[in-house]
Amino acid sequence: MLFLRQHLKPDQCSDDPNILESYSLDETGVYKSIPCAVVFPESTADVSLILKCCNGDKISVTPRGAGAGLAANSVPDTGGLLMIFSRMSKILRIDSQNGIVTVQPGCIVDVLKQEVRKEGWFYPVDPASSGTSMIGGHVNTNASGPFTYKYGSTRRYVMALEAVLADGTIIRTGSRTEKNSTGYSLTQLLCGSEGTLAVITEISLKLLPPPRLSSTALVSYATLEDGLNAILCLRTSSIDIAAIEWMERDAIEVVAQYEGEYGIELEPECACRLWIEIEANDAEALERELYALGDVLANVPSLNILIADEEATRQRIWKVRRVIGHAVRQYSVYREVDTVVPVSNMVRLIHTIKEIGNRMKFRTLCYGHAGNGNIHVNVLRESMNDRQWAGILTDGVEALLKEVVQLDGVLSAEHGIGLLNRPFMPLQFDAAEIALMRRIKTAFDPNGILNPGKVIP
Numbered sequence: 180m181l182f183l184r185q186h187l188k189p190d191q192c193s194d195d196p197n198i199l200e201s202y203s204l205d206e207t208g209v210y211k212s213i214p215c216a217v218v219f220p221e222s223t224a225d226v227s228l229i230l231k232c233c234n235g236d237k238i239s240v241t242p243r244g245a246g247a248g249l250a251a252n253s254v255p256d257t258g259g260l261l262m263i264f265s266r267m268s269k270i271l272r273i274d275s276q277n278g279i280v281t282v283q284p285g286c287i288v289d290v291l292k293q294e295v296r297k298e299g300w301f302y303p304v305d306p307a308s309s310g311t312s313m314i315g316g317h318v319n320t321n322a323s324g325p326f327t328y329k330y331g332s333t334r335r336y337v338m339a340l341e342a343v344l345a346d347g348t349i350i351r352t353g354s355r356t357e358k359n360s361t362g363y364s365l366t367q368l369l370c371g372s373e374g375t376l377a378v379i380t381e382i383s384l385k386l387l388p389p390p391r392l393s394s395t396a397l398v399s400y401a402t403l404e405d406g407l408n409a410i411l412c413l414r415t416s417s418i419d420i421a422a423i424e425w426m427e428r429d430a431i432e433v434v435a436q437y438e439g440e441y442g443i444e445l446e447p448e449c450a451c452r453l454w455i456e457i458e459a460n461d462a463e464a465l466e467r468e469l470y471a472l473g474d475v476l477a478n479v480p481s482l483n484i485l486i487a488d489e490e491a492t493r494q495r496i497w498k499v500r501r502v503i504g505h506a507v508r509q510y511s512v513y514r515e516v517d518t519v520v521p522v523s524n525m526v527r528l529i530h531t532i533k534e535i536g537n538r539m540k541f542r543t544l545c546y547g548h549a550g551n552g553n554i555h556v557n558v559l560r561e562s563m564n565d566r567q568w569a570g571i572l573t574d575g576v577e578a579l580l581k582e583v584v585q586l587d588g589v590l591s592a593e594h595g596i597g598l599l600n601r602p603f604m605p606l607q608f609d610a611a612e613i614a615l616m617r618r619i620k621t622a623f624d625p626n627g628i629l630n631p632g633k634v635i636p
């Protein structure tokens with residue numbers, strides 16, 4: 180702390196207990212840990228200086244964006260330093276000729292989206308948290324969202340990075356070129372590394388031309404299977420679909436309770452709904468896409484199909500899907516399991532989730548980016564006592580994740596491993612694979628100061 184005070188401005192670091200307490204959790208809300216100090220770097224030089232000092236004294240450093248992560252990725256190490264990026268939030272350059280934006284890691288993603296839009300460009304990655312979450316957090320968790328169905332996850336857009344290694348060395352990875360077949364891709368290795376390999380200080384992202392016209396379809400089904408089977412039909416069509424989201428009835432009910440209304444009235448026999456976003460370049464093309472959509476949807480019996488072009492109705496339809504995270508949080512303590520399997524295995528996955536829940540006596544709310552096979556399974560605590568809940572957090576979650584891996588899935592689609600999923604890594608990786616990850620970690624961070632306790636078991 181003394182060193183930081185000597186080299187940084189007085190308001191750039193703090194060990195005030197109230198401030199430390201306010202940074203002791205992330206959105207996961209499960210793990211709490213008080214850092215010894217928080218520091219707010221304002222430049223790459225600050226980051227380098229802080230890391231050099233901490234590495235020498237073997238003090239751990241946890242980088243943090245907005246703390247909106249859902250896997251306890253940025254919960255500080257007890258006694259370590261928490262490095263918060265809210266003061267490195269500038270958009271440094273928008274290169275309109277090449278469609279590249281260069282930005283500091285603390286830039287809030289919605290701000291980034293709005294600013295590039297003013298220059299005629301589009302950044303498509305859109306988690307529901309993007310009004311608060313920062314691009315450094317997105318890169319480090321390889322975040323995605325509903326539009327990942329068409330546009331992919333964050334890593335698809337990361338062209339180049341500036342990063343600082345644990346010993347303070349500043350490196351530059353990747354390039355601003357469209358193609359690059361030059362050596363190992365350190366850029367892609369750092370994407371999704373959850374602050375365990377290096378601290379990212381500058382990010383160059385590829386941009387796209389914005390979509391011209393969009394329509395939203397809301398489709399209701401009488402069974403969970405029908406909704407999920409419809410996704411298989413949609414995926415094999417050539418319709419320009421940007422997003423396919425899915426929610427089971429119980430999840431929609433929880434949103435209705437939170438919002439005080441359904442948005443769009445729920446049919447009594449509805450078991451689940453699909454949200455489908457269609458894009459096109461002009462009105463005629465959009466109409467053609469919507470006809471084609473009707474044909475494809477006719478392959479699976481549905482209760483109702485609502486198509487909306489008008490912005491206000493589209494927003495009303497999407498709101499139910501967008502606020503589910505907040506609604507569940509208000510409803511009950513819960514543990515989100517970020518399952519993802521090949522799309523053809525989703526029906527089996529849902530059956531098994533419900534069967535495990537019945538057997539182990541817990542209830543789940545399921546919804547998510549089902550177009551990509553990604554279903555968020557919210558395991559609810561409801562009225563469980565501490566002992567029962569502790570058992571579900573270990574045995575219940577393990578039973579779910581074992582099944583995910585058996586169905587060719589992985590432990591997390593988009594939230595990452597963090598502290599939350601770290602104990603389950605051996606379900607997916609064998610000893611040789613974990614040992615290789617450890618060697619990579621050691622090559623970047625020999626003293627193990629960067630975000631310790633995360634990712635690698």
Ligand SMILES: Cc1cc2nc3c(=O)[nH]c(=O)nc-3n(C[C@H](O)[C@H](O)[C@H](O)COP(=O)(O)OP(=O)(O)OC[C@H]3O[C@@H](n4cnc5c(N)ncnc54)[C@H](O)[C@@H]3O)c2cc1C
Pocket residue numbers: 205206241242243244245246247248249252253264284305306307308309311312313314315316317318319320321322323324325372373374375377378379380504505593594630
């Ligand atoms: C309501 C809600 C909805 C959500 N929906 C989605 C969704 O649809 N899709 C999705 O993918 N996620 C979703 N999330 C999770 C969250 O948005 C992502 O995990 C996001 O990437 C977190 O960004 P952040 O700025 O809060 O990062 P943090 O949570 O602060 O940090 C995330 C990780 O990045 C590391 N990190 C941060 N900055 C740096 C840096 N400069 N250098 C190195 N490491 C760094 C941290 O150490 C940590 O490991 C949702 C969260 C909420 C609360």
